[in-house]
Amino acid sequence: MQSTANYLWHTNDLLGQGATASVYKARNKKSGELVAVKVFNNASYLRPPEVQVREFEVLRKLSHQNIVKLFAVEETGGSRQKVLVMEYCSSGSLLSVLESPENAFGLPEDEFLVVLRCVVAGMNHLRENGIVHRDIKPGNIMRLVGDEGQSIYKLTDFGAARELDDDEKFISVYGTEEYLHPDMYERAVLRKPQQKTFGVTVDLWSIGVTLYHAATGSLPFTPFGGPRRNKEIMYRITTEKPAGAIAGTQRLENGPLEWSYTLPITCRLSVGLQNQLVPILANILEVEQAKCWGFDQFFAETSDILQRVVVHVFSLSQAVLHHVYIHAHNTIAIFLEAVYKQTSVAPQNQEYLFEGHLCVLEPSLSAQHITHTTASSPLTLFSMASETPKGLPFRDPALDIPKFVPKVDLQADYSTAKGVLGAGYQALRLAQTLLDGQEMMLRGLHWVGEVLQATCRRTLEVTRTALLFLGSSLGTERFTGVAGRPDTQELNGVADLRSRLRTLAEVLSRCAQNITETQTSLRSLSLELAKNRDQVHEDRSIQQIQCCLDKMYFIYTQFKKSRMRPGLGYNEEQIHKLDKVNFSHLAKRLLQVFQEERVQKYQAALVTHGKRMRMVHETRNHLRLVGCSVAACNTEAQGAQENLSKHAGASQGDEAAGL
CATH class of the missing domain: 1.20.1270.420 (Substrate Binding Domain Of Dnak; Chain:A; Domain 2)
Known part of the structure; x- marks a missing residue:
């Protein structure tokens, strides 16, 4: 058992471990309240004094529902090691959610939107306070279950964070290699000497990789054998990526690099949401800082997605359910055009039924007049133009099943x-x-x-x-x-x-x-x-x-x-x-x-x-x-x-x- 003046924990209750600290589940000695304590090891004290206190200062400055709260800074009794007492998130991290076999191909759409909303809100608070995180990844996004059973995600681990304005640069390297901006990867992982400086857009790259991981269950950039086994190819994939591509893969050893401009067919997000998300990924997974979006545009585009409402439409001619994302203030004419983009059924050929009744949609009216739909109770679209139904496109799961090795x-x-x-x-x-x-x-x-x-x-x-x-x-x-x-x-x-x-x-x-x-x-x-x-x-x-x-x-x-x-x-x-x-x-x-x-x-x-x-x-x-x-x-x-x-x-x- 270890303790501070007000908190107690057992070293078996390890929640996570890094190079400079370990995080444990602990309790308040008086109330019994569960908290998380971050205990710094001896290696952490080898850092410059200003770096040692930076995490405390950053956390004290922040106060937001999507950022893990700092309750106190205390010391252990014997070794007098610094201890951060923080909010305990009982449901693990986004990484643990993605590690579940059920989410092997990414999160369901509703949960992904919760992640997007929480990460965007938390990052917006960071930028309002002039802070760059520098280690955004699923393992540093904690999950809490709210009173009504809803997920709440919170940014954590501000050990690498520092104050930085939009136009400021830094030279120190932090982060986790799979989520590192290529310029930082070149120096931190490949150990190549270079004089590049880094700005706040390094967080945008990490967010892009994290969102892709959450949407698909996989990393976007994967050399043959994995990112950690083939680091030179990993760097090549990220730096040679064509404009607009959101993923790159090397399927064979010494094989060619394959680029993707869309999310994989196994992704659980609807085509409607993918159409909104892919341009954002393409513009934040951009190596050249001059071409990469800034945070203002990122926040504007992600907020645009989060402010949209979903209209569920089942196309009888295709035999496919569509999620059509529109703004409530849009006209029905805009909705009909959005349906056309997803179904190829021209507005003049669209007829709708809802729960067995004809549903006449007047193009000049507000989209608020469209009835409330769900995935199980959608608008049914009947096309006046006859076509052969193609049905739902999907990848056979048998193609993704690995084989056991004969030995144990x-x-x-x-x-x-x-x-x-x-x-x-x-x-x-x-x-x-x-x-x-x-x-x-x-x-x-x-x-x-x-x-x-x-x-x-x-x-x-x-x-x-x-x-x-x-x-x-x-x-x-x-x-x-x-x-x-x-x-x-x-x-x-x-x-x-x-x-x-x-x-x-x-x-x-x-x-x-x-x-x-x-x-x-x-x-x-x-x-x-x-x-x-x-x-x-x-x-x-x-x-x-x-x-x-x-x-x-x-x-x-x-x-x-x-x-x-x-x-x-x-x-x-x-x-x-x-x-x-x-x-x-x-x-x-x-x-x-x-x-x-x-x-x-x-x-x-x-x-x-x-x-x-x-x-x-x-x-x-x-x-x-x-x-x-x-x-x-x-x-x-x-x-x-x-x-x-x-x-x-x-x-x-x-x-x-x-x-």
Whole structure:
């Protein structure tokens, strides 16, 4: 046990360790409150005095909800080592969140936005106080769970921080190599002599690498063998990176460098958010300080993202759910244009339904008039232009599953199990997304079918009314009287009009029959959709995948414990070997369920959806033509009836005059 005047901790409760200090979980001796204490070691006192006190001074100057609070500066009783008493964040760091197999391919969108909001707010407070952090990385961003279960992220570890204005420079080198600006990397890691000075933009580079890591689960710049095994190539990747590229990879030893201008397909962020984020990454992951954004532009662009609202749109023609990011003060016309950019459905071809009802969006109105949506209750977009649904693009998780080495290697076995488990969680998420997409296809088509049924009913009502009107007109006795007088001059005209009315009646009868047949076809489609929706609701593939994952996770935790040991006894080693076999079998079963129960069924559903969409488009166009025909017949019938009325009036006038 160690202590200061007011705090007590055990050296086993280590939270983190660096070159100059260790951080422990501690308690207040009087209240029992949990805190974190940073205890400086002997190496820290070899630094210049002004450097030793810099962290205390920086923390005392800062006060923000996204920066870890400093409670006190005390000393240990015996060695009189300096101790910083700080806020304790019980949920670890952003790095520990990303190290979880569940986040092997990055954070979910909602959590990423929380990270972005917190990091931007914390950094903004630093810049308002003229401080550069110089060691931004996921391990220095702590996580706290709020009273309502929400994540709160806080910047910590200000050992390298110093006061620096926007136009000031420094020459000392600090930081963690994977997140270092290339100019600092050149001197700190490669040990090359150079006279470069550094400014506040070094923090922007580190933020860019951190945000990419949070979005994808991987570092953006990765030489073959990893950043720490191939440092020269690491430096080449960061300095030779073309403008606009946000990642660089060397896949083969001594192989070429490959550049990426987009986030990987495995990223869990929506395309809508990626479109907003990628330009920011491209402009802060810029080596030349003259080309790199400053903090003012970074804060402006990130705030623009954070102030946007999300409208969820499920495109029936693509069978894909989209997240459309817009400002509440934008017009609906801007929203429609944003939908066009993501779906290629032109604004004039966009029709929307929400929860089964047509949703008319007036372009001149504010976007605030758009109904509130969620991922499970989106706007359904129906395109008036027919196209073949492509469905959700994704990478097969089987491609990202590593293989166990034959021999027992505790560290390698743990790493492999972690990689396989990460791919398994990705398969689970994809399976759920594919199942949800299948449900939305069926639900959206059902709603479109209901709208078409309503159109049928309205058109049929108009058609039957017109037929009754024609029947009444053709059966009027006074017209028969006129037609029966061979000396009447109007005889031929009346006969032509009556013939035309009979023809119109035949056309309308055929229209009524077409509409009735269409109704029958739509009812049949509705029954098929209901049957398919029942099948989707009865699907148990998600539960089967989850069951495999639960068993795999248990074995993974065993491997995680074992890797810390120097070795295993004979019996333990045999159990470990059996666990590897069982883990591999579970992974194989998981992928089999994913492929056969989800992917194949989804692909079959896409083909069927495409056929149904074509049928729906044909039905819609057919109803439009029938509706136009009915309207034209109705107009012509009214005109013919008016002419007949004139003839009848003339005939009655002649009879009254004794003609």
